[in-house]
Amino acid sequence: ETGVTQSPTHLIKTRGQQVTLRCSSQSGHNTVSWYQQALGQGPQFIFQYYREEENGRGNFPPRFSGLQFPNYSSELNVNALELDDSALYLCASSLAPEGEKLFFGSGTQLSVL
Amino acid sequence: DAKTTQPNSMESNEEEPVHLPCNHSTISGTDYIHWYRQLPSQGPEYVIHGLTSNVNNRMASLAIAEDRKSSTLILHRATLRDAAVYYCILRDSFYGSSNTGKLIFGQGTTLQVKP
Numbered sequence: 357e358t359g360v361t362q363s364p365t366h367l368i369k370t371r372g373q374q375v376t377l378r379c380s381s382q383s384g385h386n387t388v389s390w391y392q393q394a395l396g397q398g399p400q401f402i403f404q405y406y407r408e409e410e411n412g413r414g415n416f417p418p419r420f421s422g423l424q425f426p427n428y429s430s431e432l433n434v435n436a437l438e439l440d441d442s443a444l445y446l447c448a449s450s451l452a453p454e455g456e457k458l459f460f461g462s463g464t465q466l467s468v469l
Numbered sequence: 470d471a472k473t474t475q476p477n478s479m480e481s482n483e484e485e486p487v488h489l490p491c492n493h494s495t496i497s498g499t500d501y502i503h504w505y506r507q508l509p510s511q512g513p514e515y516v517i518h519g520l521t522s523n524v525n526n527r528m529a530s531l532a533i534a535e536d537r538k539s540s541t542l543i544l545h546r547a548t549l550r551d552a553a554v555y556y557c558i559l560r561d562s563f564y565g566s567s568n569t570g571k572l573i574f575g576q577g578t579t580l581q582v583k584p
Contacts, residue, residue: 360512389571398556398574399513412571446512458505458572460512 359383360461362447368467369437377432377464379447387411387453388430390422391446393463399446405430406453434466442468473557478579481547489542489578491557496537501560503572504531504542506553513556513574516542552582 359382369375381388387406391399401414405424419435428449434441444465448458474492481487493502501520505513517524517531519540524531530543544551554577561571 391572391574398554398577399572401571401573404571414571448512456518457515458513460514462510462512 360447360449360459362445362461362464364464365462366465366467368469370469371437371439373437373468374433374435375437375466377434377445377447377466379430379432379449379461381428381430381447381449382459385449385451385455385459386428387450387455388424388428389448389450389458390430390432391448391460392416393444393446395443402432404453411453437468439468442466472573473559473575475555475557475575475578477576478581480581480583481544483549483582483584484546487544487547487551487580487582489544489555489557489580490539491541492539493557493559494538496559497561499561502531502533502537502540503558503560504529505556505558505572505574506551507556507577508550508553516555518560547580547582549582549584552580554579 361380363378389404390402393399402416403413404411408424421433423431444463446463448460450458501518503518504516507513517529519531532541556574556577558572
């Protein structure tokens with residue numbers, strides 16, 4: 357177990373709705389990254405947060421946004437949900453942006469109907 | 470972004486060694502080679518990483534070719550719990566790089582372990 361917790365574990369939404377996913381990082385870790393994993397694919401980097409600011413972003417549209425709080429926990433927000441947003445969303449924490457190891461949570465499975 | 474190439478799947482017998490290959494011919498001088506694995510219904514788990522020299526830890530060994538264009542993850546005695554998808558990833562170690570902290574996952578190698 358990594359100490360990274362995500363909530364909820366499963367979520368069902370309809371197209372056009374908005375969703376917020378939450379992540380608590382491992383104790384002492386100040387950096388959080390979010391990944392999207394479609395069925396049968398490897399995870400894809402969405403963005404990274406360090407000291408409450410976005411510190412790198414993958415090829416995702418602006419309707420994917422995030423927040424990091426002073427206690428280093430984080431949220432991923434997705435607006436105007438599309439069917440293709442159905443995926444496993446993974447949060448990972450590390451000691452620093454260049455930290456050697458990332459510690460992943462078990463993810464939130466989002467289904468968009 | 471530098472890419473890696475891995476076989477889609479491999480099989481092993483329990484308690485035998487497993488060698489998982491990875492090709493990364495476009496690796497740059499500042500790229501570390503990282504391995505993660507993902508067990509069913511879990512997030513990826515760090516296994517090992519290295520730059521030039523071979524590395525050992527309690528989980529596995531990493532053998533890196535002299536020209537760094539390929540590497541091999543070695544599980545010394547496979548167990549049923551080692552059945553997972555194994556990802557070989559190049560990670561830019563240059564501090565301040567826009568890629569810092571970003572892992573680029575490919576399809577990985579699905580390892581099946583037979584009892």
